Amino acid sequence: MPRKTAKSDALSVSDTEPVVTAPPAKKSKAPAKPRVKKSAPPAVLSSAAVVEPTTDQVAEEAYLLWLSEGQPAGRDLEHWLLAEQIVRSRLSLLSAAVHSA
Structure with missing residues (x-):
């Protein structure tokens, strides 16, 4: 029985056949940095500040x-x-009274 050679087992592509390759992988972009809102001046924040209990x-x-x-x-x-809710309400009323005085 004749033996197969390594060449006969391999797939060969002739020069006339087009070679199909996968498109190059796109480089992943770094995740976008979150935008930070500029804070309001302290005078505005103090009058509308939320007081946490x-x-x-x-x-x-x-x-x-x-x-x-x-x-x-x-x-x-x-x-x-x-x-x-009750404590937040009390604190916001107290805060409003202090800022309006």
């Missing part, structure tokens, strides 16, 4: 809500969210 302030208010409703079980998240 502390965890202790919210916890105390939530506890008082819980007590006032008869210590119901399973409503802790509801009390917490309501307490955040």
Whole structure:
């Protein structure tokens, strides 16, 4: 039985056949840097500043809500969210009063 040579096993491309290649891979661009808004002057920020309550302030208010409703079980998240609104409202009123005086 005749042996196959290495040349006969390989694929050959003649000079007349076109060679198809994949297009060159595009270089990935670096991700765009996020644009940072220029901040307003301090005088404008202080009059419209949002005052965030502390965890202790919210916890105390939530506890008082819980007590006032008869210590119901399973409503802790509801009390917490309501307490955040109440404390934010108080702080913004206080802040507005201080800035208008």
